[in-house]
Amino acid sequence: MRTVSSETMAIVKATAPALEKHGVAITTAMYRRLFENSEIEAMFDRAAQQSGEQPRRLAGAILAYAKNIDRLQNLGAAVDRMVLRHVQTGVKPEHYPYVAAALLPAIREILGEDVATDAVLAAWGEAYWMLAEILIAAEANAYEDAAAG
Numbered sequence: 001m002r003t004v005s006s007e008t009m010a011i012v013k014a015t016a017p018a019l020e021k022h023g024v025a026i027t028t029a030m031y032r033r034l035f036e037n038s039e040i041e042a043m044f045d046r047a048a049q050q051s052g053e054q055p056r057r058l059a060g061a062i063l064a065y066a067k068n069i070d071r072l073q074n075l076g077a078a079v080d081r082m083v084l085r086h087v088q089t090g091v092k093p094e095h096y097p098y099v100a101a102a103l104l105p106a107i108r109e110i111l112g113e114d115v116a117t118d119a120v121l122a123a124w125g126e127a128y129w130m131l132a133e134i135l136i137a138a139e140a141n142a143y144e145d146a147a148a149g
């Protein structure tokens with residue numbers, strides 16, 4: 001399992017309030033970038049129809065959970081719910097780089113490079129991939145269970 005350094009954790013925790021304060025702007029910028037890919041956009045169109053809501057929780061969750069990277073084992077029920085939605089909407093490991101590639105530039109776009117320095121983006125990238133790895137592993141199990149019937 002991937003782990004992050006205590007330095008990375010410190011950076012993520014220190015910058016989490018700024019990211020959350022600008023959460024709506026970052027989320028909006030992230031989805032604009034993500035939906036440049038029509039295949040990915042279609043996954044969310046379907047999800048929005050199913051849930052009847054704007055699928056805005058994904059980015060908010062990344063911002064909210066990343067600061068808990070030192071106690072992710074406590075996120076059990078929340079992870080289960082993400083895995084369920086991801087399996088329902090067909091999220092696969094190959095989709096994860098698209099979200100990272102949308103989120104990190106969105107953080108820089110909104111906070112500016114004085115706040116979102118290279119070190120800050122690198123730390124958030126590490127936090128993102130640690131979360132992603134947990135989800136990818138749980139989703140692989142869920143897809144296997146579904147295939148086994």
Ligand code: HEM
Pocket residue numbers: 040043044047048051054055056057058059061062065081082085086089091092095096097098099128131132135
């Ligand atoms: C570390 C990365 C990710 C995190 C933390 C995350 C988190 C979440 C959360 C919290 C939800 C809402 C679950 C609920 O209904 O309560 C969600 C839903 C969803 N996610 Fe992810 N996600 C991640 C990566 C991805 C990726 C890579 C994709 C595909 C491009 C994706 C596509 C979706 C879709 C389509 C939904 C359903 C939207 C909705 O109904 O609200 N997610 N995700």
